[in-house]
Amino acid sequence: MKNSGRSEIFAHDLPATRLDPALQAKRDQKIKVAMIGLCGCWGCTLSFLDMDEALLGLLDKVTILRSSITDIKRISERCRIGFIEGGVANEENIETLQHFRENCDILISVGACAIWGGVPAMRNDVELSECLDEAYVHSPTRVENAIPVVPWSEDLPKITTKVYPCHEVVKMDYFIPGCPPDGAAILKVLDDLVNGREVDLPSSINRYD
Ligand code: SF4
16 A cells, blocks of 8 residues: 555545435434533443433434443534533533533533532542542552652643532533432433423432432
C-alpha cells in the first residue's frame, strides 16, 4: 500500500455515514433521552439496567442518545429527557450538568447523590485540604515508605470545596429518590413522560434509603 501521507487516515477524509431516510425519519419521531453519571458510584445507572425487558417496550418511542454504555461525552442533538446520577464535586461535573441543562427539556435527579449529595457529601463536614490529607497522606492503605503526596495536575478537574446536589447548580425538574432508586421507579417516570402523563411516582416503588 502506498504511503502518501498521514492526513489520508484522518476521520474527516472518510465519507459521511448516512442513515436510510426511512430509518432516519423513524428515529426523528422518537423521544430522545440522555444519561450521565457525575459524582456517584454508578449504582443508579445499574438500576436503569434493572428495568430489563420492560425497557424494550419503550424502545419504539425512545432513543437513547447518550449513556454510560455508549460513552459519548457530549449530547449531539437536543434531548427531551436527561437523567443525572451523582452530585457535583468538581468543575467538570458543573460543566457537564450545565451542558445537560442547556440541551435537555426535562432534567431528572436520579438517586440520593444527585438529590442531596449522598455518600460523597460526607466530606462536606471537613475542610477539603483535611479530607485530601486523610485520603492520601494519612491513609492506612498508602504505600509504605513512599513520600505521601496529594495528587495534583492542571489536567485534573478542580475539586469543589463541597459536594452539591444538582438542583443547587441548575434547575432540576423531577427527583427520583433512593440509593439506588428502584428500576421500576425510573421506568414509571420515563413511561409517564413518554406517554404525556403527569409524573406520578407511587410510594410503593419509592425508596428513601
Ligand atoms: S445514590 Fe447510591 S447508588 Fe446512586 S450513585 Fe449515589 S451512592 Fe451510588
